[in-house]
Amino acid sequence: MSQIDNYLQLQGAITPEFQQSLSASDAMDLLKAGNDRFVAEEPVKRERQALLNGASNGQAPFAAVLGCIDSRAPIEELFDAEIGDLFVARVAGNTVNGDILGSLEYACKYAGSKAILVLGHTQCGAVKGTYAQLEDGNLTGLLQRIEPAVTAIRSEVGDNPSDAAIDRCVASNVDLVCDRIRKESDILRTMEADGAIVIAGAIYDVATGKVSYR
Numbered sequence: 001m002s003q004i005d006n007y008l009q010l011q012g013a014i015t016p017e018f019q020q021s022l023s024a025s026d027a028m029d030l031l032k033a034g035n036d037r038f039v040a041e042e043p044v045k046r047e048r049q050a051l052l053n054g055a056s057n058g059q060a061p062f063a064a065v066l067g068c069i070d071s072r073a074p075i076e077e078l079f080d081a082e083i084g085d086l087f088v089a090r091v092a093g094n095t096v097n098g099d100i101l102g103s104l105e106y107a108c109k110y111a112g113s114k115a116i117l118v119l120g121h122t123q124c125g126a127v128k129g130t131y132a133q134l135e136d137g138n139l140t141g142l143l144q145r146i147e148p149a150v151t152a153i154r155s156e157v158g159d160n161p162s163d164a165a166i167d168r169c170v171a172s173n174v175d176l177v178c179d180r181i182r183k184e185s186d187i188l189r190t191m192e193a194d195g196a197i198v199i200a201g202a203i204y205d206v207a208t209g210k211v212s213y214r
C-alpha cells in the first residue's frame with residue numbers, strides 16, 4: 001500500500017511511527033495528493049476528537065510549509081491537511097530571516113518533518129510592493145529581502161509590470177528563498193544532502209487553487 005493510502009486511512013493525528021516511515025519524497029507526494037484533493041473538491045476529513053486526542057500527545061507533522069500571509073492562500077486548506085499534519089510559517093512574501101530559518105530547523109531536526117516547501121503565490125502583494133520599491137515603516141526591511149528576486153525583471157520590463165511579469169518575480173523569489181535556506185542553514189543543508197529532507201519550491205495559483213512545483 002502506498003504511503004498516500006496509509007495517510008488516507010489514518011483515524012486521528014499523524015503518529016511519530018507514521019512520520020518516521022515516510023521518505024522525503026513520500027512527504028512531497030502527500031503534499032501533492034492533498035492539493036489534488038483540494039482542487040477536485042474531495043477533502044478527506046478525520047474525526048475532530050480523534051485529532052485532538054492525538055494532538056494532546058504531541059505532534060509529528062510530515063512537512064513544513066513556508067507561505068505568504070495572503071488571505072487567498074490558506075496553507076492547511078489548500079493541501080487538505082488536518083491538525084498535526086504540517087508546520088506552517090507565514091510571512092509576507094514567504095521570505096526568510098533568522099527566526100524563520102530557526103523555525104524550519106526545529107521542524108525538521110527536532111520534530112521530524114521530511115520536507116520544506118517554499119510556497120509563493122500569484123498576485124503576491126509583497127512582491128508587487130517590492131517591485132514598486134515601496135518604503136514604509138517595517139515593510140521597508142521586509143521588502144528588501146525580496147528585492148533580489150525582482151531587480152533583473154524590473155530592469156527588463158520597466159515600471160508597469162504585467163501580471164505575468166509579477167508572477168516571474170514570484171517564481172524567482174521562491175527559487176532564491178530555497179537557495180537561501182541551503183546557504184544560511186547548515187542544519188538544513190546537511191539534512192538535505194543526507195537525503196533526510198527535501199527543500200522544494202512551488203507556486204499557488206489564487207485563481208485555480210492549484211499548486212505548481214518548481
Ligand SMILES: [Zn+2]
Nearest residue numbers: 068070124125
Ligand atoms: Zn503574497
